[in-house]
Amino acid sequence: MSSKRIIIVGAGPAGLAAAGVLARLGASVTLIDKDPDMGGHLSKWHQLFPDRSSAQILLEQLVSEVPDEVSRIMGREVIGGNVRTNQVDLKLDEGTWITGDGLLLATGFDLFDAHRKEEYGYGIYDNVYTQAEVEQMFENGRIENRSGKIPQSIAFLHCVGSRDQKVGVSYCSKVCCVTGVKQAIEMREKLPDAIIYNFYMDLRMFGQGFEELYHDAQEKYNIRFIRGRISEAAENQQGKVIIKAEDTLTARPLKLTVDMLILLCGMQPSKHTANLADTFGFTTGPDGFLKPLGPSQNTFRTRHPHVMLAGACTGPATLTEAIQAGRSASLALYEQLFNIIN
Amino acid sequence: MTFDLFVLPFSIGLVYLLIVVVERFRHWYVMLPPAIKKELRHRILCRSTVNAIWEIIREGLLHKRLWQQNRLLGYMHMSFALGWFLLIVMGNLESRLYSQLHVNPPYYPIFLKFFVHDSHVLPFELTTIPGFFRFIMDFLLLFVLSGLVLALFKRSGSRWFGLHHTTKHNAVDRIALTSLWLIFPLRLLAESFTAGCFGGGGFLTNSLGRVLSAALPAEHLYYPFWWAYSFSLGVFFILLPYTRYMHIPAEIAYILLKHWGGPKITQTQSYYECGMQACSRCGVCLDYCQVACNGNSPSTAPAYFIRELRAGRAVKDITENCLLCGRCQDACPVGIGLVNLRLWARKQLTLQDRLLNCPAYPATAARTSVEVVWFAGCMTHLTPNTIKSVKQILQNSGIKYQWLDADGSICCGRPMLMTGREQEAMQLIESNRKAILDTGARILLTNCPICYKMFRDNYQLNIEIVHHADFILHLAKADKIKLPSLDQKLALHIPCELDRKSEAATALKTLVGRLKNNAQEIPMSELCCGGSLGSLGEYNSDTKQLCEAASKSITQDADVTTITACPLCKKTIDRHSKGPTKDIAEIVMETEK
Numbered sequence: 018m019s020s021k022r023i024i025i026v027g028a029g030p031a032g033l034a035a036a037g038v039l040a041r042l043g044a045s046v047t048l049i050d051k052d053p054d055m056g057g058h059l060s061k062w063h064q065l066f067p068d069r070s071s072a073q074i075l076l077e078q079l080v081s082e083v084p085d086e087v088s089r090i091m092g093r094e095v096i097g098g099n100v101r102t103n104q105v106d107l108k109l110d111e112g113t114w115i116t117g118d119g120l121l122l123a124t125g126f127d128l129f130d131a132h133r134k135e136e137y138g139y140g141i142y143d144n145v146y147t148q149a150e151v152e153q154m155f156e157n158g159r160i161e162n163r164s165g166k167i168p169q170s171i172a173f174l175h176c177v178g179s180r181d182q183k184v185g186v187s188y189c190s191k192v193c194c195v196t197g198v199k200q201a202i203e204m205r206e207k208l209p210d211a212i213i214y215n216f217y218m219d220l221r222m223f224g225q226g227f228e229e230l231y232h233d234a235q236e237k238y239n240i241r242f243i244r245g246r247i248s249e250a251a252e253n254q255q256g257k258v259i260i261k262a263e264d265t266l267t268a269r270p271l272k273l274t275v276d277m278l279i280l281l282c283g284m285q286p287s288k289h290t291a292n293l294a295d296t297f298g299f300t301t302g303p304d305g306f307l308k309p310l311g312p313s314q315n316t317f318r319t320r321h322p323h324v325m326l327a328g329a330c331t332g333p334a335t336l337t338e339a340i341q342a343g344r345s346a347s348l349a350l351y352e353q354l355f356n357i358i359n
Numbered sequence: 360m361t362f363d364l365f366v367l368p369f370s371i372g373l374v375y376l377l378i379v380v381v382e383r384f385r386h387w388y389v390m391l392p393p394a395i396k397k398e399l400r401h402r403i404l405c406r407s408t409v410n411a412i413w414e415i416i417r418e419g420l421l422h423k424r425l426w427q428q429n430r431l432l433g434y435m436h437m438s439f440a441l442g443w444f445l446l447i448v449m450g451n452l453e454s455r456l457y458s459q460l461h462v463n464p465p466y467y468p469i470f471l472k473f474f475v476h477d478s479h480v481l482p483f484e485l486t487t488i489p490g491f492f493r494f495i496m497d498f499l500l501l502f503v504l505s506g507l508v509l510a511l512f513k514r515s516g517s518r519w520f521g522l523h524h525t526t527k528h529n530a531v532d533r534i535a536l537t538s539l540w541l542i543f544p545l546r547l548l549a550e551s552f553t554a555g556c557f558g559g560g561g562f563l564t565n566s567l568g569r570v571l572s573a574a575l576p577a578e579h580l581y582y583p584f585w586w587a588y589s590f591s592l593g594v595f596f597i598l599l600p601y602t603r604y605m606h607i608p609a610e611i612a613y614i615l616l617k618h619w620g621g622p623k624i625t626q627t628q629s630y631y632e633c634g635m636q637a638c639s640r641c642g643v644c645l646d647y648c649q650v651a652c653n654g655n656s657p658s659t660a661p662a663y664f665i666r667e668l669r670a671g672r673a674v675k676d677i678t679e680n681c682l683l684c685g686r687c688q689d690a691c692p693v694g695i696g697l698v699n700l701r702l703w704a705r706k707q708l709t710l711q712d713r714l715l716n717c718p719a720y721p722a723t724a725a726r727t728s729v730e731v732v733w734f735a736g737c738m739t740h741l742t743p744n745t746i747k748s749v750k751q752i753l754q755n756s757g758i759k760y761q762w763l764d765a766d767g768s769i770c771c772g773r774p775m776l777m778t779g780r781e782q783e784a785m786q787l788i789e790s791n792r793k794a795i796l797d798t799g800a801r802i803l804l805t806n807c808p809i810c811y812k813m814f815r816d817n818y819q820l821n822i823e824i825v826h827h828a829d830f831i832l833h834l835a836k837a838d839k840i841k842l843p844s845l846d847q848k849l850a851l852h853i854p855c856e857l858d859r860k861s862e863a864a865t866a867l868k869t870l871v872g873r874l875k876n877n878a879q880e881i882p883m884s885e886l887c888c889g890g891s892l893g894s895l896g897e898y899n900s901d902t903k904q905l906c907e908a909a910s911k912s913i914t915q916d917a918d919v920t921t922i923t924a925c926p927l928c929k930k931t932i933d934r935h936s937k938g939p940t941k942d943i944a945e946i947v948m949e950t951e952k
Contacts, residue, residue, distance in 0.1 A: 133933065133934075135741065135742050135743060135744060135930070135933075136740070136741035136742070136743065138743045141743045141744055141747065142743070183930075183934070184934060185903070185934050185935070248741075249740050249741055249743075249768070250743070251740070251743065251767075252743075261767060272767070
């Protein structure tokens, strides 16, 4: 049996999981990523919800499951190509072409660009951060603001660029709720005396262990949850952030000053995903994510039998879902290419 | 012989029409508040009357604004209005030659050719007065008929008339339209058959009469045609008050009210009702209404909106989803105050509602002897980059200023006004007005066109109100601020609320022109961004469509920076355009760093 060549674009959790499965099944796998390192967003994360396990350990496991025979093309972006019957040709940004019998896209998501919600002052005020930057702080073990001070009051704001028609995003990014709760708890552990707020519309604790984490945050970790979106933020002369919101449970306007405002940004299709959709004419949904053939069945299939989708390039996904999707999509692709079915 | 039964349909129609029109005019007059009635009586003997008459001639007969829109369209309307008007005037003069009376029954000049068969003078012979009249009457009839031909052609070829969309009519309108269109061909045939039998007529009716009488039994036909002619006139007159043709008398009344009523007339019930009737449904507004063209609601365009109003149906959707961008008003050939008309309709919708609890958040301003009081506005609080830049500009200029809404946003009241809630708006106005005047500042600066318009039109502040584009331009002219010279590609979006013809809008254009170091033309859009506060519908796909169309009209490229001078436009455009969007203040300050 001649080996089939499979190209996987994206070496995040979904891509890594897929590469491991397909290589072990005997396919000849090429893994491409625009970043020099593997892991995608996972490589920039400190701890994972809900069990607070280490992101780095998980990443090491995923990487170690990818056999050495898998050829890795890191720091290269796919900029063009053709999808033909039974063959895929991809052009890389350095000008070379690679050819495969099958393609698996795991190009993931970008964090919503917080600059677009100008009213929150990201990039304008010194002490407005995103959850990704906070994860880096945890990783570095130092929680301090731009002027090097330890914050005494911190506000997390949920749903930034998520369920917000005013920025053209009507969908829910689903992981930010629990991320905000997890990060608030981590903050409490580092800063026992700080006041920590979570401003939310509603908290969607859908996954196993999420709701328990939320209860712990309130009961054990003294996190203050305020139902209401922040309407605008300003900066005072000490560089503190003044936030205005409405506590919708008491129906009162609210104005408070915090040392740090952390924006829990939603997911949007990565630039790379959008470019590939344009180049290859893949169908996208109204949210801009790649659209697989079916919502329950065929969630990784495209109209090309030998091209599969996996992970957050098809829509907001948890880490668990991305890894599962990577594995499932690889099996589907394997079945397709090795004529296991039909 | 100066009477025949066939004049009855016309005469009855005319009398009916006169009664109805006089009654409507009386109604509009009676409804005016006493102060305006006084003003009106006072102005009748002033220059206003001359101006009003000139406007009636210019717009009612010559249709200057329509000519500017499109020559064919202008000619078509002019041929009907001016042609018919002159036919009546000349017909009256002509009839006096024959009757030798000062007063004739009104039908006499209309049906003169039936009563008088003057065959002594040949066509084209202008040496005698009757010959002149016969020439001129035929000429005018031909003039009107040429307009009719164009009107028929316009049904299918509206693009030639500069219109992409034309109005769709209802049943009563169609009957009136048919009777109007029949009037002139029937007159031509009646006069021609009569000329064919008895001689007379001018170059047109005489010649046509001879041809027709050679082929057809003219002696049996001319009489039925006079009946038909009279009948079509009668039907048209009776239907007129209930159709769009009411605009003919109403436009005259509207122009008179405008010139006689003083500045407060625009807020009176009579003015709204008269304006509503003055719409000829010509369809010019259809192409200017973005909601109709780029959105999903064609009936939002004023022509249809007014039709619903006239029919007594205050339709909520189309009253509320208007952007109040004012483009239709700028284009309206009759000069109807369409924005105020929509607001008036909104007010009717909210009148039965309870007063909203609308607490004012007053600014606490002590008299600090500043020169400038700066009001950022609530939308600007959502664009902190703009706040930062305006603050820097003020600081760099060395002018003593006070920031009135530094503590947080204060509402200028315009959103309330735009929803038709005048009383609530007045509460906010009063509280803000006091705060502004308490600062003792000479200049009120705002970087929000929405606030700017509100301060200018509704606050009666008696201090200078300046939009920041104008302010920056003045500072630059006085060398208090150095304008950058930019290489990047720019496009300019003019905010609707700035009023396209205002000083501030002109200043914005000039200022942006000065930013370029090369002579390259900056594409400019005066379309609404789609995010207007004026539209009361929720944020929806319509907004997206409108904004994308507006953005596309100036740029499609990601490397073009769209400049605007309104926080709301900025936020809306930023959502939907490919390139970055910046406020003029940001552009000016960004490059200074």
